[in-house]
Amino acid sequence: MKKLLLVLFLALSLITPQGAFAYKDYSSIDGKINDLMQVVSDSGELGAAATSVTINNLNGNTDKEYEMIVRGIDGVAGNNGTSFIMRFNNDSGATNYGFQALSGSNTTASAARNTGIGAIYRFGSSTITGSSCLGIAHIYAKSGYVRTVILKSAENIYTTTVSNIMLWGDSWNNTADNITEINVLALDADGIGIGSRMILLKKVDATSGKRYGAMNIKGKVKNVWQEVTKGTLTGAATSVTISNLTGNTDVIYRLRVRHVEGVNSSSIFLEPNGDTTTANYGIQKLYGSDTTVAAYRSTSYGYHWWLGYAVTAGDIGYYEALIYAKSGYVRTAIIESVIGVATTTITTIELHGSVWNNTADEITSLVINSEDANALGIGTFYVLEKLNLN
Amino acid sequence: MKKLLYLIIAGALIFSCVDDIFATNYKQMGKVYWQGNFTYDGWVKAYENTLVANATTITLNNLVGNTAVEYALEIRFIAGATAGVYLLIFNGDTGSNYGQQRIYAGGATAGALRSTRSDILLIADGGGVSQGFYPFYAKSGYGRTLIRETLENVVGTTIDQIYIAGYSWSNTTAEIINATIIGNSDDIGIGSYTCLWKRVYKQ
Numbered sequence: 251m252k253k254l255l256l257v258l259f260l261a262l263s264l265i266t267p268q269g270a271f272a273y274k275d276y277s278s279i280d281g282k283i284n285d286l287m288q289v290v291s292d293s294g295e296l297g298a299a300a301t302s303v304t305i306n307n308l309n310g311n312t313d314k315e316y317e318m319i320v321r322g323i324d325g326v327a328g329n330n331g332t333s334f335i336m337r338f339n340n341d342s343g344a345t346n347y348g349f350q351a352l353s354g355s356n357t358t359a360s361a362a363r364n365t366g367i368g369a370i371y372r373f374g375s376s377t378i379t380g381s382s383c384l385g386i387a388h389i390y391a392k393s394g395y396v397r398t399v400i401l402k403s404a405e406n407i408y409t410t411t412v413s414n415i416m417l418w419g420d421s422w423n424n425t426a427d428n429i430t431e432i433n434v435l436a437l438d439a440d441g442i443g444i445g446s447r448m449i450l451l452k453k454v455d456a457t458s459g460k461r462y463g464a465m466n467i468k469g470k471v472k473n474v475w476q477e478v479t480k481g482t483l484t485g486a487a488t489s490v491t492i493s494n495l496t497g498n499t500d501v502i503y504r505l506r507v508r509h510v511e512g513v514n515s516s517s518i519f520l521e522p523n524g525d526t527t528t529a530n531y532g533i534q535k536l537y538g539s540d541t542t543v544a545a546y547r548s549t550s551y552g553y554h555w556w557l558g559y560a561v562t563a564g565d566i567g568y569y570e571a572l573i574y575a576k577s578g579y580v581r582t583a584i585i586e587s588v589i590g591v592a593t594t595t596i597t598t599i600e601l602h603g604s605v606w607n608n609t610a611d612e613i614t615s616l617v618i619n620s621e622d623a624n625a626l627g628i629g630t631f632y633v634l635e636k637l638n639l640n
Numbered sequence: 641m642k643k644l645l646y647l648i649i650a651g652a653l654i655f656s657c658v659d660d661i662f663a664t665n666y667k668q669m670g671k672v673y674w675q676g677n678f679t680y681d682g683w684v685k686a687y688e689n690t691l692v693a694n695a696t697t698i699t700l701n702n703l704v705g706n707t708a709v710e711y712a713l714e715i716r717f718i719a720g721a722t723a724g725v726y727l728l729i730f731n732g733d734t735g736s737n738y739g740q741q742r743i744y745a746g747g748a749t750a751g752a753l754r755s756t757r758s759d760i761l762l763i764a765d766g767g768g769v770s771q772g773f774y775p776f777y778a779k780s781g782y783g784r785t786l787i788r789e790t791l792e793n794v795v796g797t798t799i800d801q802i803y804i805a806g807y808s809w810s811n812t813t814a815e816i817i818n819a820t821i822i823g824n825s826d827d828i829g830i831g832s833y834t835c836l837w838k839r840v841y842k843q
Contacts, residue, residue, distance in 0.1 A: 348797025419791025459671025588806030
């Protein structure tokens with residue numbers, strides 16, 4: 251009888267998904283995990299210039315959603331410039347793609363449409379050898395209808411100048427073919443310079459994998475966006491320092507702040523390593539306030555990596571920053587800000603390309619700072635995430 | 641001898657249940673098809689649907705705004721029967737409790753608009769294919785905020801408009817327990833895709 255019970259127990263333990271009856275704790279895990287958005291390809295920082303980088307073995311019909319992050323370095327000699335574009339299945343048909351763009355360049359906000367072009371535009375353009383760009387694209391990949399892309403890019407960045415901040419809507423008019431590869435290309439030979447990096451995330455469908463029950467991961471999950479730290483202020487503060495960062499290892503951060511204004515009229519900004527030297531920061535903004543759309547550039551910006559501001563105590567803001575943190579080139583960020591929210595009135599919506607003109611120092615801290623004492627009011631929430639590439 | 645055998649087996653079973661929490665490096669898992677819950681300090685898919693018939697509404701139930709704190713909605717909609725607008729409301733609230741500030745581009749025209757609304761405008765559907773991405777801060781205590789990034793009414797290689805906008809819902813107290821996407825009658829067409837991402841936290 252005991253043997254029978256033991257055999258039954260062992261058999262049950264083998265066929266029951268782990269964690270079926272309660273959470274099973276894990277330290278850190280690496281795998282293709284169903285229903286997460288995970289990195290499927292990371293080029294690393296390129297060691298040699300290239301004209302194109304191909305990510306293959308994709309299955310767009312299964313994956314449905316992709317997120318592509320590109321930090322481009324202009325590799326074309328002689329300041330001849332290039333653009334960083336994207337194709338699906340290497341389709342170079344000259345009129346198979348279209349875009350609608352909204353841009354901010356210096357003080358000019360403008361719009362442009364193209365209904366017959368040869369690629370998805372674009373993660374960046376440049377005029378100067380060694381200048382950088384940062385772009386992020388949300389791709390809907392499943393066939394059946396035209397494929398669509400929402401893309402944000404900060405372009406032609408050198409020292410403290412961000413030349414353009416762009417919002418793109420793109421389409422690929424192919425409705426039938428499964429996307430099996432994504433190509434990032436430069437318009438000029440060897441335009442994708444040393445230091446460029448392409449990272450692709452996909453929505454994982456692992457329903458054919460090993461079944462598990464409830465899983466609780468106490469450590470890290472590889473290849474996902476995961477929280478580094480978060481906090482909600484219980485008392486007003488002038489600044490919050492997020493320390494113990496390893497920017498060179500972590501490479502990319504994503505910071506979100508829900509700001510509750512603690513005093514009247516104060517700006518909130520971000521400072522890598524607490525650097526308060528105005529001359530080290532540049533910004534290109536695109537913003538809308540009531541019925542006005544406008545743009546602004548500064549190459550020595552006193553509000554550093556500006557997140558937003560609020561006029562009246564108690565007003566709120568919602569800011570998100572994508573930060574390429576690794577040293578070697580200027581550090582860049584794309585920041586979206588919903589600013590000065592009072593009940594149903596929103597003061598401005600802004601899109602920024604921001605730069606920190608420091609190429610050498612590892613980012614070990616990020617300081618959320620404010621213009622006035624106690625401007626980070628009670629209830630201010632922040633969360634820093636990193637992409638677990640390592 | 642039998643007792644020793646049982647002890648070894650029991651010990652092995654218990655160890656198999658707890659060994660993972662002592663690991664210092666990544667545990668290689670292969671494909672992981674989890675059922676029940678998956679918790680860590682990150683994001684998981686909370687809802688996904690591709691319509692097989694035209695619909696007028698899509699309701700996202702079982703939201704826990706105060707616990708999750710943050711969500712991100714993604715849609716790729718196909719125009720259905722009657723072109724109109726795609727809207728979002730929280731907890732069924734259709735009062736004038738929402739606000740927007742948007743900038744947009746259509747052709748060579750850039751513009752901006754601020755207004756009070758009785759909903760969040762997801763897409764101004766004029767036909768074709770549209771895509772949107774909408775992260776939002778859901779926890780009560782203050783007004784809720786949402787960011788809208790969209791491209792709209794794509795036909796072939798023509799994109800009608802793109803938007804980036806901020807929205808607010810002025811309700812400060814009610815936990816968000818559902819969100820409803822509303823279109824004109826049967827205007828959320830076959831093939832329309834909805835995905836909701838939710839922040840989860842390790843236990």
